[in-house]
Structures are given as C-alpha cells and as structure tokens.
Amino acid sequence: xxxxxxxxxxxxxxxxxxxxxxxxxxxxxxxxxxxxxxxxxxxxxxxxxxxxxxxxxxxxxxxxxxxxxxxxxxxxxxxxxxxxxxxxxxxxxxxxxxxxxxxxxxxxxxxxxxxxxxxxxxxxx
Numbered sequence: 155x156x157x158x159x160x161x162x163x164x165x166x167x168x169x170x171x172x173x174x175x176x177x178x179x180x181x182x183x184x185x186x187x188x189x190x191x192x193x194x195x196x197x198x199x200x201x202x203x204x205x206x207x208x209x210x211x212x213x214x215x216x217x218x219x220x221x222x223x224x225x226x227x228x229x230x231x232x233x234x235x236x237x238x239x240x241x242x243x244x245x246x247x248x249x250x251x252x253x254x255x256x257x258x259x260x261x262x263x264x265x266x267x268x269x270x271x272x273x274x275x276x277x278x279x
Contacts, residue, residue: 160208163208163209166209166231167208167209167231168230168231171230171238172238172239172240173240174201174213174238174240175201175204175246176201176202176203176204176246176248176249176250176251177200177201177243177244177245177246177251177265178200178201178240178241178242178243178244179198179199179200179201179240179241179242179244180198180199180200180201180215180238180239180240180241181196181197181198181238181239181241182196182197182198182215182226182228182235182238183195183196183235183236183237183238183239184196184197184228184234184235184236185233185234185235185236194236197215197217197226197228198215198217198241199215199216199217199224200215200216200217200244200251200254200263200265201213201214201215201251202214202215202216202225202250202251202252202254203250203251203252209231210229211229211230211231212227212228212229212230213227213228213230214226214227214228215228216251216254216255217263218262218263223254223255223262242267243267244265244266244267245265245266245267246265246266247266251265
C-alpha cells in the first residue's frame with residue numbers, strides 16, 4: 155500500500171477488534187438507522203472468509219435463517235460495526251469455507267471445533 159494512504163487511513167483503523175479467524179462463530183453488533191432512531195442489531199453466524207488488510211479488511215459471516223443460507227459482508231473498520239463477539243473457535247481446514255454453501259441442514263454449520271485440554275491449560279499457569 156502507498157505509504158501516504160497508509161498514513162492517512164491509520165487513524166481510522168480500529169485496534170479494539172478481537173482476534174478471530176475463518177471458521178469462528180461470531181456475533182456482529184451493527185448500528186441500524188430507522189428514520190430518526192438508531193438501534194443495535196445482532197447478526198450471528200460463522201466467518202467463512204477474511205479478505206483485504208488495513209482499512210479495506212472485510213469478513214463474510216454466514217448463517218441459516220428459516221432454512222435459507224444468508225451471508226453478509228462486514229468491513230472490520232466500519233463505524234456501523236459496534237462490536238464483534240467471538241462465540242466459539244474452530245479448526246478450519248481451508249482459508250475460505252465456501253463449501254458450506256452446498257450443505258443442507260445441520261451439516262451446513264458443522265465445523266470441527268477446537269478442543270481445549272484443561273490439564274494443559276492449568277499446567278501452563
């Protein structure tokens with residue numbers, strides 16, 4: 155990226171976003187304006203793609219709503235994204251999980267979750 159553009163956009167890059175990756179279950183809190191009112195709406199699903207870097211970074215979240223797959227692309231640094239909560243971590247086998255689009259039912263959300271060993275975690279502390 156051009157150093158001048160990088161310097162200008164560095165003030166708008168969010169630093170408080172949690173570390174998440176493809177395959178993680180997230181809840182994205184977005185601001186929605188309806189007339190003169192504003193509220194927070196939550197979109198929960200699985201991150202199937204991460205793209206870009208810096209100010210142009212985006213992520214795609216997929217969920218099943220009333221039997222239909224719904225995907226939304228969110229800019230990480232958008233002022234309309236209030237916060238991102240990570241529900242669960244997983245071990246993806248690929249960089250992008252577009253193969254979930256072809257699955258039906260429970261299999262459409264089935265991803266290998268990370269296993270935490272309690273004994274190893276207590277031994278590290």
